[in-house]
Amino acid sequence: MSEELDERKLTILKAVIQNYLETGEPVGSRTISKYTDLNLSSATIRNEMADLEEMGYILQPHTSAGRIPSDKGYRLYVDNLMKEREAQLEQKEQEVDDMKTFLVDKMDRLEGMLQNMAKSLAVNTNYAAMITAPQYTRNKIKFIQLSAVEPAKLLCVVVTQSKLIKNKILEIPEEISNEDVLKLNVMLNTSLAGLALEEINLAMISQMTGQAGSLNQILRAVIDAVAEAFDSEENLEIYTSGATNIFKYPELSDRENASKLISTLEEKKVLAGLLTDSMNSEKNNGIQIYIGDETPVQTMKDCSVVTATYELEDGVRGTIGIIGPKRMDYEKVVETLNQVKQQLGSAYPKPDAGEKS
Amino acid sequence: MSEELDERKLTILKAVIQNYLETGEPVGSRTISKYTDLNLSSATIRNEMADLEEMGYILQPHTSAGRIPSDKGYRLYVDNLMKEREAQLEQKEQEVDDMKTFLVDKMDRLEGMLQNMAKSLAVNTNYAAMITAPQYTRNKIKFIQLSAVEPAKLLCVVVTQSKLIKNKILEIPEEISNEDVLKLNVMLNTSLAGLALEEINLAMISQMTGQAGSLNQILRAVIDAVAEAFDSEENLEIYTSGATNIFKYPELSDRENASKLISTLEEKKVLAGLLTDSMNSEKNNGIQIYIGDETPVQTMKDCSVVTATYELEDGVRGTIGIIGPKRMDYEKVVETLNQVKQQLGSAYPKPDAGEKS
DNA sequence: TATTAGCACTCCTTAGATATGAGTGCTAAT
DNA sequence: ATTAGCACTCATATCTAAGGAGTGCTAATA
Numbered sequence: 001m002s003e004e005l006d007e008r009k010l011t012i013l014k015a016v017i018q019n020y021l022e023t024g025e026p027v028g029s030r031t032i033s034k035y036t037d038l039n040l041s042s043a044t045i046r047n048e049m050a051d052l053e054e055m056g057y058i059l060q061p062h063t064s065a066g067r068i069p070s071d072k073g074y075r076l077y078v079d080n081l082m083k084e085r086e087a088q089l090e091q092k093e094q095e096v097d098d099m100k101t102f103l104v105d106k107m108d109r110l111e112g113m114l115q116n117m118a119k120s121l122a123v124n125t126n127y128a129a130m131i132t133a134p135q136y137t138r139n140k141i142k143f144i145q146l147s148a149v150e151p152a153k154l155l156c157v158v159v160t161q162s163k164l165i166k167n168k169i170l171e172i173p174e175e176i177s178n179e180d181v182l183k184l185n186v187m188l189n190t191s192l193a194g195l196a197l198e199e200i201n202l203a204m205i206s207q208m209t210g211q212a213g214s215l216n217q218i219l220r221a222v223i224d225a226v227a228e229a230f231d232s233e234e235n236l237e238i239y240t241s242g243a244t245n246i247f248k249y250p251e252l253s254d255r256e257n258a259s260k261l262i263s264t265l266e267e268k269k270v271l272a273g274l275l276t277d278s279m280n281s282e283k284n285n286g287i288q289i290y291i292g293d294e295t296p297v298q299t300m301k302d303c304s305v306v307t308a309t310y311e312l313e314d315g316v317r318g319t320i321g322i323i324g325p326k327r328m329d330y331e332k333v334v335e336t337l338n339q340v341k342q343q344l345g346s347a348y349p350k351p352d353a354g355e356k357s
Numbered sequence: 358m359s360e361e362l363d364e365r366k367l368t369i370l371k372a373v374i375q376n377y378l379e380t381g382e383p384v385g386s387r388t389i390s391k392y393t394d395l396n397l398s399s400a401t402i403r404n405e406m407a408d409l410e411e412m413g414y415i416l417q418p419h420t421s422a423g424r425i426p427s428d429k430g431y432r433l434y435v436d437n438l439m440k441e442r443e444a445q446l447e448q449k450e451q452e453v454d455d456m457k458t459f460l461v462d463k464m465d466r467l468e469g470m471l472q473n474m475a476k477s478l479a480v481n482t483n484y485a486a487m488i489t490a491p492q493y494t495r496n497k498i499k500f501i502q503l504s505a506v507e508p509a510k511l512l513c514v515v516v517t518q519s520k521l522i523k524n525k526i527l528e529i530p531e532e533i534s535n536e537d538v539l540k541l542n543v544m545l546n547t548s549l550a551g552l553a554l555e556e557i558n559l560a561m562i563s564q565m566t567g568q569a570g571s572l573n574q575i576l577r578a579v580i581d582a583v584a585e586a587f588d589s590e591e592n593l594e595i596y597t598s599g600a601t602n603i604f605k606y607p608e609l610s611d612r613e614n615a616s617k618l619i620s621t622l623e624e625k626k627v628l629a630g631l632l633t634d635s636m637n638s639e640k641n642n643g644i645q646i647y648i649g650d651e652t653p654v655q656t657m658k659d660c661s662v663v664t665a666t667y668e669l670e671d672g673v674r675g676t677i678g679i680i681g682p683k684r685m686d687y688e689k690v691v692e693t694l695n696q697v698k699q700q701l702g703s704a705y706p707k708p709d710a711g712e713k714s
Numbered sequence: 715t716a717t718t719a720g721c722a723c724t725c726c727t728t729a730g731a732t733a734t735g736a737g738t739g740c741t742a743a744t
Numbered sequence: 745a746t747t748a749g750c751a752c753t754c755a756t757a758t759c760t761a762a763g764g765a766g767t768g769c770t771a772a773t774a
Binding site for chain 4: 715716717718719720721722723724725726727728729730731732733734735736737738739740741742743744
Binding site: 383385386387399400403404406407417420421422423 | 765766767768
């Protein structure tokens with residue numbers, strides 16, 4: 001593109017966007033003329049704004065309304081204009097504290113924690129929040145415990161290195177003696193402990209079943225159970241909160257749209273797609289911003305979505321997403337997500353975080 | 358009350374209510390005159406309706422609109438007028454089948470099942486649905502398993518008779534030998550298996566800790582963990598679905614109210630109160646109907662709430678709730694809830710179900 | 715005596731018509 | 745290059761009138 005944005009145009013664009021972020025109303029030239037310290041009259045601003053509109057950074061909802069940012073405008077803002085915060089920390093600390101108490105609160109129950117986290121995010125940002133339970137890729141098995149609960153039923157508990165616990169009751173074809181249970185336990189733990197799911201290959205399994213002899217069949221059932229416990233499809237749990245925050249933004253709350261949007265937030269599968277998608281693209285410190293049409297989910301085309309990947313420890317990763325109007329407070333959201341990432345990631349600095357793309 | 362409703366008034370009232378349930382619009386005398394087989398002119402109906410209004414069963418939103426049922430009218434309808442269904446079973450079976458597949462699908466994972474159940478209820482009824490995970494009152498311990506996961510960490514797994522599994526990792530002050538773990542396991546299982554939480558009393562605990570000797574401290578930690586696992590406060594999980602169905606009913610969807618209502622559906626604690634309240638009153642086959650102001654939750658005063666208690670097996674009970682407009686299809690909802698109750702209650706006929714109060 | 719037809723009346727709803735005002739684009743002056 | 749000024753646009757709010765559904769009442773009917 002040959003159009004170049006000079007300093008003044010940038011300032012004006014930024015002013016327009018920031019003002020619109022706050023108010024949600026189209027912003028007029030007179031407002032800008034006073035809002036900035038450029039000391040320009042509204043007329044001058046008008047001329048500049050006409051240019052900006054022609055370049056596609058802002059647009060008018062209708063003739064003779066003020067201007068609102070276009071998707072392109074938001075994009076520019078997000079990419080270049082907004083990274084000048086980090087300054088006001090006074091009230092920040094309060095918020096961080098709130099966040100921490102939330103986190104510490106129920107830390108040992110992952111599920112409750114994630115739910116709390118989603119809620120806390122929603123309350124903090126005033127947007128809708130969603131969060132996936134961590135995926136267990138590369139997460140290592142720490143401990144497997146079989147116990148005979150009933151004659152023909154085995155309880156199988158799997159603990160992973162990150163202290164996630166999965167359990168399942170297996171129905172087995174015949175009774176099993178205590179010694180056999182013990183034998184299986186030893187076998188499983190010596191062979192599998194310390195391995196990630198991906199590292200368990202066929203050769204290993206056949207070797208084990210060879211050793212198992214008559215317990216062969218049961219062993220297979222157990223291994224299946226372990227695999228299932230780790231299976232990400234099955235485990236894709238998503239927690240959402242603050243769906244109704246949507247109503248705080250008039251531009252989203254006409255019945256038609258709001259209703260669809262909130263329904264989407266109940267559709268875990270759709271969200272799953274969205275979140276895992278963004279988990280894999282590791283740009284910009286793992287934080288990704290989708291503006292309007294950029295989001296993969298059609299019902300959210302009038303929103304913006306910000307996602308972040310968190311990493312509990314090596315290989316145990318999940319995604320957080322914030323959904324709000326296009327005019328969301330990107331800076332605050334990005335900041336908040338970064339904080340949360342930190343809280344969650346237990347001091348495992350990524351080898352290559354990769355500054356912005 | 359000295360007013361008596363003769364046969365004809367009842368018929369008319371019923372017609373008014375049923376019509377209003379379908380349309381959501383105030384219903385006029387002419388409509389009734391044709392809708393019923395009374396063969397009365399609109400004028401006669403008008404007279405009767407004037408009477409009904411005076412008695413408080415119906416009311417006019419404004420002069421010269423049709424009539425809509427009052428809370429009192431709904432109450433009469435629910436109590437006396439509506440129990441004449443059970444007839445049309447053709448399409449019913451389809452729905453029941455749908456329900457079943459939903460249920461069977463993930464039966465072994467309680468949580469997923471409940472979530473699915475809520476969803477299925479919401480889809481089936483077009484109202485909002487919520488469901489509590491079962492409370493463990495009177496649910497018996499089947500099996501306790503301790504395992505040393507790390508030197509100073511014990512994994513404690515509790516399986517109940519209804520195959521619910523709870524687990525927790527305990528930090529213990531000092532290392533523990535394998536023999537001691539074994540010893541504890543034996544001790545716990547012989548003493549506690551087969552007991553419900555309420556049956557574990559202080560005498561028993563002190564007897565056990567007496568036996569435990571040096572393991573005393575750990576034993577206490579384990580018992581605490583068991584108690585916590587069963588603690589209903591902690592465990593009160595509620596699953597909701599179909600919140601947006603609210604929008605299908607214009608009388609509820611003005612922004613102010615709808616927003617509050619949906620927020621309430623995210624407030625698990627409030628719902629918890631509502632649902633456990635109704636769990637304890639066992640009228641009418643465990644199904645309870647709150648109309649308008651009758652509900653304990655203020656934000657729902659323009660809705661009706663129908664709750665049902667389900668019982669997985671003796672002592673393991675939870676509650677289901679359906680939230681919709683006052684003009685909800687009570688018959689269908691009650692029917693659906695009864696079906697669900699049946700599906701869930703695994704053929705444990707209650708000793709005294711108690712026909713309607 | 716119970717029912718019905720008829721009519722005047724009420725009042726919500728809708729559509730059109732009017733006014734308000736925020737904001738623009740353009741032109742001429744600085 | 746900037747600005748003041750003015751005519752113009754168009755969404756929004758306000759008002760009015762027309763339309764219509766439904767009622768209550770009265771007088772006629774079976």
